[in-house]
Amino acid sequence: MSQPGLAGSQFPSEDAQVRELKDLKRDIQQLAAANPLGAAGIRAVDGGIVVEGSETVNGPLEINGTTNVSGDATFTGDMVIGGNLSLPNGSINNAALEAPVYPAVYHADIQNISITSGPNVEILGADVAVPSGYTQALVSLTITMNMTNNSASTDLAYVGANINGTSPGWASVASATVGQAISLNNTVVALVNGLTGGGTFRLTGKASSGANTWPAAGTSNVMNLNATVQFLR
Numbered sequence: 001m002s003q004p005g006l007a008g009s010q011f012p013s014e015d016a017q018v019r020e021l022k023d024l025k026r027d028i029q030q031l032a033a034a035n036p037l038g039a040a041g042i043r044a045v046d047g048g049i050v051v052e053g054s055e056t057v058n059g060p061l062e063i064n065g066t067t068n069v070s071g072d073a074t075f076t077g078d079m080v081i082g083g084n085l086s087l088p089n090g091s092i093n094n095a096a097l098e099a100p101v102y103p104a105v106y107h108a109d110i111q112n113i114s115i116t117s118g119p120n121v122e123i124l125g126a127d128v129a130v131p132s133g134y135t136q137a138l139v140s141l142t143i144t145m146n147m148t149n150n151s152a153s154t155d156l157a158y159v160g161a162n163i164n165g166t167s168p169g170w171a172s173v174a175s176a177t178v179g180q181a182i183s184l185n186n187t188v189v190a191l192v193n194g195l196t197g198g199g200t201f202r203l204t205g206k207a208s209s210g211a212n213t214w215p216a217a218g219t220s221n222v223m224n225l226n227a228t229v230q231f232l233r
Helices: 014-033
Strands: 042-045 048-051 101-111 121-129 136-148 155-163 172-176 181-192 200-209 222-232
Touching: 101 121, 121 136, 121 222, 136 155, 136 200, 155 181, 172 181, 200 222
Parallel strands: none
Antiparallel strands: 042 048, 101 222, 121 200, 136 181, 136 222, 155 172, 155 200
């Protein structure tokens, strides 16, 4: 005879409870053995995780430990390194680091020149070609002039060096009597900025006399231009 209040009870039977416990235990075991992030290529290891696939971080990423990258890494934005950066020899193939300086030398000469009074004028010049990727040039220019005074009286001769339209410092000067040969040289240095690869800038030797015209005199009247150029990035 059933007890009062238990007729039509909604409690499950003992068999149903046992089945539910068995089902729950099985589900727990399956969940424990399963890797819910496996589809994303993530698996757990002792003390960490391993990401087999790609990883996208849309927010800030803070790493307080050591980061080891054994594959390629591409950074398309700015990167700031607050500590020391150590790289093995030969590991950088960027042209700006492989060749921060590009050296060049220039020479030109002319003979049978004449000079006249007034401001120094160009007697000899050379155009310097700027290599690709360089924006500055450190230039040392020397102009040497040999002249014989074949004018009517004792006179002065001046010689100057010009880099990219600028003549740093004073011209060199010497006095010569009629028929006397003199030698003058002028050396200047300058840093030329704002250059573009494929462009040029000019080096020139300039000269003048004090009062008279010194006529051309073959190899007695010559000028040499010699320059060293260090192109910088």
